[in-house]
Amino acid sequence: MVLRHHLEQGGEIIVNALDKMTQPISGIEALTGVAKTVCHEHELAETLGKLISIVGDYGLLDIRAGRGRNIEHELIAGGYWSGALVSKAMIYDTAKSRTVFEDAAVLITDLEIEEARELVPVFQAAVDAGVHRLILMCTKISEQAQALLLQSKTSDKLKVIAVKTPGLRSDVQMTNMTDMAVLTGGKVLVKAAGDAWSRVTPEHFGRARRIWANEEYTGLVHPQGDPKEIRRHINTLKASYKNAEKTEEQQALQERIGKLLGGATAIDVGGLTETEMETRKDLAKRTVSTLRGALREGILPGGGIALLACRPALKELLTDRDSLDARAAHRILTAALEAPFRTLMKNSGHNEGRILGEVERAGRGFGFDLLSGKICEMIPNGIVDVATVQKQAVISAVRAAALALTIDVLIHRENPPMLTEPDAPGF
Numbered sequence: 001m002v003l004r005h006h007l008e009q010g011g012e013i014i015v016n017a018l019d020k021m022t023q024p025i026s027g028i029e030a031l032t033g034v035a036k037t038v039c040h041e042h043e044l045a046e047t048l049g050k051l052i053s054i055v056g057d058y059g060l061l062d063i064r065a066g067r068g069r070n071i072e073h074e075l076i077a078g079g080y081w082s083g084a085l086v087s088k089a090m091i092y093d094t095a096k097s098r099t100v101f102e103d104a105a106v107l108i109t110d111l112e113i114e115e116a117r118e119l120v121p122v123f124q125a126a127v128d129a130g131v132h133r134l135i136l137m138c139t140k141i142s143e144q145a146q147a148l149l150l151q152s153k154t155s156d157k158l159k160v161i162a163v164k165t166p167g168l169r170s171d172v173q174m175t176n177m178t179d180m181a182v183l184t185g186g187k188v189l190v191k192a193a194g195d196a197w198s199r200v201t202p203e204h205f206g207r208a209r210r211i212w213a214n215e216e217y218t219g220l221v222h223p224q225g226d227p228k229e230i231r232r233h234i235n236t237l238k239a240s241y242k243n244a245e246k247t248e249e250q251q252a253l254q255e256r257i258g259k260l261l262g263g264a265t266a267i268d269v270g271g272l273t274e275t276e277m278e279t280r281k282d283l284a285k286r287t288v289s290t291l292r293g294a295l296r297e298g299i300l301p302g303g304g305i306a307l308l309a310c311r312p313a314l315k316e317l318l319t320d321r322d323s324l325d326a327r328a329a330h331r332i333l334t335a336a337l338e339a340p341f342r343t344l345m346k347n348s349g350h351n352e353g354r355i356l357g358e359v360e361r362a363g364r365g366f367g368f369d370l371l372s373g374k375i376c377e378m379i380p381n382g383i384v385d386v387a388t389v390q391k392q393a394v395i396s397a398v399r400a401a402a403l404a405l406t407i408d409v410l411i412h413r414e415n416p417p418m419l420t421e422p423d424a425p426g427f
Helices: 004-021 028-039 044-054 117-129 145-152 171-186 228-244 249-261 274-297 311-319 325-348 352-362 387-405
Strands: 060-065 071-076 079-080 099-106 133-138 160-164 207-215 217-222 265-271 299-301 364-369 374-377 384-386
Touching: 004 311, 004 325, 004 387, 028 044, 028 274, 028 384, 044 060, 044 071, 044 265, 044 274, 060 274, 060 299, 079 171, 079 249, 117 133, 117 145, 133 207, 145 160, 171 207, 171 217, 171 228, 171 249, 207 274, 228 249, 249 274, 265 274, 274 384, 274 387, 299 387, 311 325, 325 352, 325 364, 352 364, 352 374, 384 387
Parallel strands: 060 265, 099 133, 133 160
Antiparallel strands: 071 265, 079 217, 099 207, 207 217, 299 384, 364 374
């Protein structure tokens, strides 16, 4: 337990040392360089580097399966949600298979429309609010109500379409509705709160310069909500993201923030077979996650150099000269910090001890470029590691070692089933 304490203390010292070395990253070229270290695909790395430089660390980037071998991408104005038109008959632009309303209003609800007469108060409130283009959100709509909405196609005063409330689960629907209400300045009508169509007033309508919908999504372009409220909402979600411990929770918050920021990109990843396509999609997702981490917390010299530079900081462990456990922890952690660099040298056929000496004499930030076989400054030459990845690796390694010290039995399977199944996800 004493050795465990010193190892954990040393882990904190290493993470703090990495924080001091971290440098910010920006620009397409730098992001593309980081992407290449993850995906090792030139075309994919260039595309992702470009798109992340546009949308930033929180912007929405949708990775989809392509239709061919190549990688394609598009920029989408505004944010969009998975709320499809309730009927193909509500498509106004058949050539593009979607409906676009300019200077439109949206009524955000999770209510059902069972009878056409329920919509009368909605139409009256829309007329009172001066609305000429309206999008109704609902979880279910009867054929009778659909027929009434379709009649508005020929109306010059009020055109109305209906879309499904985004999300399958009630909690997801609620978060989506809340975000859309903040963006558009509208008020949400919630079934669980006892709201009904009869309670609709002009204040319930959210506004946007353009609202579009197709058979998959509903999008908002230039929503007209209060900018202060939008910024406050985004900052709240960012704080929640930083405190989130589960990956799934972080991903959900990431997506919400991206939609609120406005502006999105989509990339279609192709492949010769479905298996190759799915593999490249997973690779693209991992690369995007790494790039976002680089934008948020910066980069470090790669090739194991950042970890080597943490060794002097470990002298803090030796303040107690009589502690044999502190000295043991110092030796263990020092050897661990050298291991990545030594492994790289050994795998490439170089004399690890000799190259390590040359790197140490070269000075801070210098390392060994395996491709050129020369000592160089790592970051200017694009040999980098993402700070979040390095710190998490240190934390995970120290925790694993500390756990191994304080339990009775360890079981390690030589050939885990997941590794022997070629079709397993991620392999």
